[in-house]
Amino acid sequence: MNLQNYLRLWSFFAGHKKWIVLSILLSLVLTIMTLVIPTLSANLINEGINKGDTSAIFHYGEQMLIAAIIGCLAFVANTAIAVWAGEYAAHHLRVAEYAKIQTLSHGNIDRFRSSDLLIRLTTDVLTVKNATIQLVLTFPIVPFFLLGTIVLISINMPSILPITFGVLVALALLLLAYLVIVQPKYITKDKRIDEVNHTLREALAGIRVVKAFVRQAHEKEKFGSVAENLRTAATVPQYMLAYITPANTLILYLGITAIYFIGGSQAIAGSGMNIGDVTAAAQYLIFILVPVYLLSIILPLASSADASLVRIFEVLDAVPEIRPPEKPVAVDVGKAQGRVVFDHVSFGYRTADGTAAKPVLSDISFIAEPGQTVGILGATGSGKSTLVSLIPRFYDVTQGRVTIDGVDVRQISLTDLRSIVSICQQEPVLFSGTLRDTVTYGMPGMTDDRMHVIARAADADSFVMNIPDQYDSYVARRGENFSGGQRQRLAIARALARNPKVLILDDSTSACDVVTEAAIQDAIGGLMEKTTRIIIAQRISSVITADRILIMEKGRIIASGNHAELLKTCPEYQEIYSSQLGSVPAAGGAAA
């Protein structure tokens, strides 16, 4: 375990540390009250009942009552503080982590993996919360109680000190065994739980594929085996605990037996202890068990929380791959032209260990003028999506530079840059919510009129208006209750809503029919005349009217020009053309 992590957690309580101090004081009060009650009850018996003194009975009864109530209040108040501290820590860690994740770049996310980030944000925070509650609630009690009991014994009954220490050592050894042997088994169990969750998630997310290939039996077997592993992993620590919990009680009773035997013999012989001492000594031994028992609850929690804190702080300490410029060049977003220039750009994704991998783009140069449409065609995996992701700086170039209106994108503040550039990504991820939320995602508070205009341009308005609830209809997670083409059109509308200076559509109409696609393109042209448009596509028809078409292969631009030019000069383009639209028209015809 690493104290550093807890110190850092402690720093989250800045400004609220007084509550923790108060909690420690309350623990002290609680300990004193708990220890004082048996003494009072002994007095009640000895001085009240034994001597037949009713007023003494009431006197000590009253004191016991007061002590019990003060102890109860202190305990309840401390519980409130502990719960508050746990939730406070959870909330602040969670929000800090989430905020951090939202600033991370694509490269960071690729390496962290979103599924793993999710665990760090939920399960790990929960572990820290539970540990915090228990730590605040019981940790201060342990030393107080231990000290208090030992002091009491030393004052009242020094003769049982050796037995006390014997019991204490035995219990401590047992606790140590627990921490060393049992605790790691719980970590294994947590891993098995993660496996079960992972298998489950995959099988549910891919249920269509499972059914399509009739692999239920396979999934069943897979789940059966991870569930079986979990069963074993969960049973092992319980088997061990089955020794430890009764062993605690056994040790305690052995101590008590010893006291009865030794103390009892003394009492009968009339030397050393008397009967009152023997019963009191038994009570003290039970008290000794309390701090050990508490530790056996706290320490395992604390050590798993430590592991969780490490994982949480890893996220908090991650450095976004994309650094905002230190001295951003002032750009007037409203007046930006949107002239995009790639100047000898090369790029390669970094591998999981952070080292640079082989280049995906090499030596890319082109210019997209304001108001122009640039089409990008190219083989699967040739780097089209990669290329456009460099414009809004999802990744940074490894060589060369990308400029907008002559300014390197690395020198424009990210807010300005991403207000200028709007991208409709290849895989349209829609969030759950209403259709209105979906379309206006980037521009909350947009007027309905504007929304209709935008949706019409993306050809989404017509089908939306045909649904009973129209823009108030519910969109399920990832938009699963809409057809592929409908999802794409919603995603386009979402991108248009930002009214960008540079609009990027990454294969955004692949699931739309040609008529729809043509309508969308024309509408966008009308709506955003001055916007630079970069359109990635697989269909000739998507780029046929573009001012310039780039043909990509293996990370390079192998040809560029407009449709007519390419048809004349570029064999690859001719091939694509003929395979999609039939034989290439004669050279003369194309020029017409």
Next chain:
Amino acid sequence: MTDKQGAVRRLIRYLTRYSGKFWAATFLMALFAVFQAILPLIMGTATNDIVAGNMEGLERSVLLLLFFSILMFITGMLGQRIFAAVSQQALCDLRTELFDHMQSLSLNFFDRQPIGQLMSRVTSDIDVIDQFFSNAFQNVMQAVVSIVVITAFMLWLSVRLTILVYAVLVALSIFIWVVSRISKPAFSVLQEHISTLNGYAEEHIEGQKVVLAFMQEGRSVEEFSKVSRDAARAGGKASFTALITLPISITSTNLQSVLLLGIGGVIVVMGRFDLGLLVSFLGLSRGITGPLSHVFMSYSMLMNAIAGAGRVFAILDETPVVADRPGASAMPKVRGDVIFDHVDFAYIPGRTVLLDNSFHAAPGQVFGLCGPTGAGKSTIINILTRYYDIQSGSIAIDGTKIDSVQQDTLRIQIAQVLQEPFLFSDTIMENLRYARAEATDEECIAAAKQAGADGFIMAQPQGYQTFLADGGAGSLSQGQRQMLTIARAMVANPRLLILDEATSNVDTRTEKLIQAGLLQLQQGKTSFIIAHRLATIRHADTILVINKGQIIERGSHAQLMEKQGFYHSMYMSQFRGKLAGITKAA
């Protein structure tokens, strides 16, 4: 209430399945509780021996103490071990049963239920059942045994003092009961907030790249912060009400001592009974209050478990909407004669998606489907593979109605490439083999080559053994993922082939490569190909043009072009404006 009892009984049945072990564990744990209750009684007799100066008696008592402590250890250890084994086995059974059942449910079940929610059935709901099994169940059992043993002993000692103890106990119980009632709703509220929180986090971390692109980080953090704060508030309430039971039970024990000593002490002073008896009762009554407060603490756990079990059983009781008829036979080997006869279909009753569709595909034919988005093309595939049952009309393959055979035997003969390319987080090789478990590595590689995917697969760090984290979302291009799903379908070697926009993200030149492979695969098999890129289906024997849920045109490419109808205008629009003229001239 009967509902809750039903849930509890059904839960217990998962334990009693292993009846030998279960009863053995129960017996041992009952013995354990008996010994635990007896030990303070022996301490009492030891005290009496000391008071009486009976050394022999003390020695006997001490030996008994030793003996019973060891017995308690042995029975406790064995009982807990066996019970742990039984309860973990029961949980494992419940998990796998739930999983198997979910898999058997039809797609419309998954349309309704977000994955996150289904996940929490198998995870957090089973967790609360686990807590109930491993804590609450044992606590309650031990408490019952202790209370019975101790009460019997108390009655034997003094009926009147027993009544006094019980009067105090009843008062305290009412108090604890009230508190535990208040705490109940806090947990279900918390459960709701937690699933909202997890849902939000999951969606927005998965879609983080979109959040970033649209610069909604600030808003998203704000929204998350709100959700998180709500969860923290609800969590605070729930934890507080759960934890408060501890101080209350301790205070109850203390209050009980005060009352017993106060009232009892006065009675002793009045000379009604002696001090030794009172002190013994003081110890005994603690032996009851302790376990009793455990029971009350278990109460909220029990409530959680019941709620969780209720949700789990609700899924287990769900019947698949698309079910095999009793005694349905296996689908004979498919030749590929597909007949749609006046088929109507709606996902949601009343909102018709397909209306009165009929067509006939002869074995070996290639059918192309095209039409505007949302027309119902994917839906036709969904009902042909019987993911959903149709409302009226009939679908027959080789003259056998598809709803009269076992669905699995039908689907296993159909290879599909779905519109959404889904890959598992596994190696590329295992993803390919997914289509057919017994396919060899060589067959998978051959299929990948046929699908034109070999090239980029070999360029991956570990070739075919490369692990696709998050289903390849972070490391493959969209088209590459589609190609893997095509290769996967090729591994299947089916009787019927369905491609739903399988090459929409693939460039034409790669597509040509794939199509050469597909052509081989299609030999003699009926295929359905959906595509917006009309070139993909130009060579189909028959093209069905679908609009607004109806087949509005059918025929070969040439026939449809000649007809100058919907298809023709779709086709021509590919050339867009000025260029349309050129091609006509050509």
